[in-house]
Amino acid sequence: MRKYRKTIIGSSLLLLLLVMSILYPYYGPKDFNHQVLVKDDQGTVIGRAPFPPSENHLLGTNRNGEDIHWLLLYGAQFTLITAFGVAVLRVLLGGIFGIILSLWAPFLKSYFKDFFLTFRYIPSILLGIILMLPIVGNFSDAPVSMIVTYQIMILVFIGFPSVTLFASDVTDELIKTSFVQSSFLMGAGRLHIVRKHLRPYIGSYGILFTVQQIISTLHITMQLGLFGMFLGGRNRAGVFGYDSPEKPASLSNEWAGLIGQNFSEIIRAPWAILSPVIGYFVVIVIINFIKKELEENLDGFQVVKKKQKQKKGARAEARSTARRGLFEFVQKL
Template sequence: MRTYKKTLIGSTLLLILLLMSCLYPYYGPIDFNHQVLVKDEHGKIIDRAPFPPSEKHWLGTTRNGEDLHWLLLYGAKFTLITAFSVAVLRVLLGGIFGMFLSLWAPFLKSYFNDFFLSMRYIPSILIAYILMKSIVGAPNDVAITSIVTYQLIILVFIGFPSVTLFASDITDELLKTSFVQSSYLLGAGKLHIVRRQLLPYMRSYGILFTVQQIISTLQITMQLSIFGLFLGGINRAGIFGYDDAEDRPKPASLSNEWAGLIGQNFTEFVLSPWIVFVPVFGFFLVIVIVNMIKKELEDNILGIQTMKMKRNKKEVPLSVKIPSKGKFDLIN
């Protein structure tokens, strides 16, 4: 019996983090424990944000004086929900279209492959940057829901071709197996083949590939944030404290999701390194957990599928089993 201990532990940790983030309005401060200036008893300013980690500010604060650990808890839901939603949509839409290409329109597969061939040689971040820059590159009057919807569509579109071709290739291999060919010979239709023969295998591969796409989505959102393209758009208030940005504050993430916190603060590496390292460490920890789940699923699911394939090939019908010599029963 194969176990999924790492998957259960990792999924539980991510679920707890997601619930804590979703419930943040019920226990967290609205202003993220905002504090910009520190004054003595005489009212003289003795210090100003950003503040390093301390007993009062566990993970330090940003230049706007907001506690980083509150920001991380608040923004975790946007990071996790976006990554999971994009991954599920990629696998669901790509899987359905991939099986359609192999079963009902195999002549279109070569055209589909040629049409998206350029995406194999052009970095995904470049395509996403070009498509997103016009709508989320600067503050504007576009509604937040429109920006988020557009970003999700672009993120799904970037991974759709690879998932489609992956699903189509798996379908082609399964169609060549003996048990599928036997179903065809017995008169089974394509819908029956999909329901009874393909889906049991595609579900396992779909779960594994969904986890892989979560990692891919996390990576590309972090890369986009370096170029100032934040999920949900830009906060008009921005980041203050820069001498050369008095008229126009430095852009900041509106949703405070983790990739945005990294992108808006990566220039603080020398002056206030904790502002960068804290969200980077959180982002890295999530990727490690998801990668741990992916590794265990690969070892277990692919191993199970291999055993099933071998069993189907080696199975012998009962009617051809021959009794050994000396083991006949005499019947009166």
Template sequence: MRKYPKTVIGSAILLALLLLSLLYPYYGPKDFNHKIIVTNEQGDVIGRAPFPPSEKHLLGTDRNGEDLHLLLLYGAKFTLITAFGVALIRVVLGGALGLFLSIGVPYLKSYIQDVFIIFRYIPAILLGLILMMPIAGEFNDVAIFSIVTYQIIILVIIGIPSVTMFASDVTDDLLKTNYVQSSYLMGASKWHIIRRQLMPHLRSYGLLFTVQQIISTLHITMQLGLFGMFLGGRNRAGIMGYDEPPKPATISNEWAGLIGQNFSEFMRAPWAILTPIIAYFLVIVIVNMIKKELEENLNGRKVLRRYKNRRKIKQDPVKQSSCPDFQLVGQLEKSS
């Protein structure tokens, strides 16, 4: 615990936020203090949503007249659970596939690398937009579960190639160590080596890479939100105050969706877009703080640096050797 103070504090903040969001139906208003028009005693309209931050509306309201701080509390669970769930599934599936690739079928690794290298040159946001086009419309409440399941599958698929190759490279490095080679010579089975010698290291790296994939998932969901691909789908009612067709709104109020639906409100109601952006930014800062501390204590930075250097060498094989292939005769005479 003393070695990971930032991790403990950051995890406690995220856990508290998640609990507040999960318990919101028991203490928060269902309509999010919905109010479109404010009138005086004579019945004249003196104000119309969106309302700026005030005592009644701590962080202001959106164009639909709903309190932003209540929307953030309600939607936090969808943002956090999706980011953590997608990252965990990516690491478990990608880690298992990478382990199988290095130990079970090492002769296929070069072919798999040639296939996965395509994902390095195609932006993840482009793949996400193309694959999520079938669910870009409005659906009824019954289809929400199917929509979320499909979106999670797409988010997992986008990150599987990088996780698989990372896990395979880490496994290859561990297989080259002296104690693993000695176990092979003594007749140890592959299952014994995986369970006794590789898993303790892979669990540490898996924890580190899970945190990294949380940040990656937050990035891609925010980018998808800017393009109107909201987690859970779009609300049929949309956002008030726009001509037909109505501007789409997120049905789950997850934070990336709040950013996407209020993106055009910067000039009229800047608090409507800045509030979810700042909240999203703070979550990314906390997760990144946890990641850096884990890298320092789990020696993950060394492995990540080795992995990045290996990728650079593969992309530029001319720089693979740091020693010159030949020396001039004059240089040899001087050295002698």
């Protein structure tokens, strides 16, 4: 009934990329084939980075003369780990908070919505910039680990309200089901409801939420990279050829940083920027396949319900719940 073929293939591909990236120091050139000037036998300069893609440089080099494909491979670990970690944290915190909100304090929900109303009206990229600016907006002497911690906190925070509300909506919908209601009537405590009735759903919804959040985190890190908010802060060494003002480079070579530091080079070296963007694209496509499959599996519960609902007149309402991926059981008698 349920198939996880795409999920297995997709996640093993991503895992392979991650492992290759982590093991990079054991096989890859340490300086990413750093080479700014190319000289012929007499020692005269015949070429200067950035070089276009060729046999020697599979995806070309950037302005610092480093091979893009090695940089991409090395930087993948930071991008993937951050996206995954942030997504898991968002779902964990938001999920727990959402369930508590629905079960123990339903009256707080509207206040919670009001408090985080800002998130409904301001694109998250703007919020991300405003919140990250004080720390990452300039060269900073703070230790990298602290900068990364701060950035991860901000990234988690940006997604937290939406995950919480979504989890709370799902819980609300589940509480309305007959099996939970009858359990309540027979005197079950809330904790019992969570443990016995909600747990099967928490698992499948949790994974689905995580996958969705990975995609949204990838998007936002990519956009922040464009504005120079690199994960792990800025590198003082900078980009070769810009002295004053120095052009910041990414310290960790994660993909968003590669986009941000090469983005003004699009005329001279389009490969330096298109490669990381396409890298992002491939990762997002893989994760999207996984997401689709998981959603289809969840829909298995849903099919019966759609037919049943159409008898009723409340069309618009029924649809909006159906689209949110919520479901109710048929055995409502």
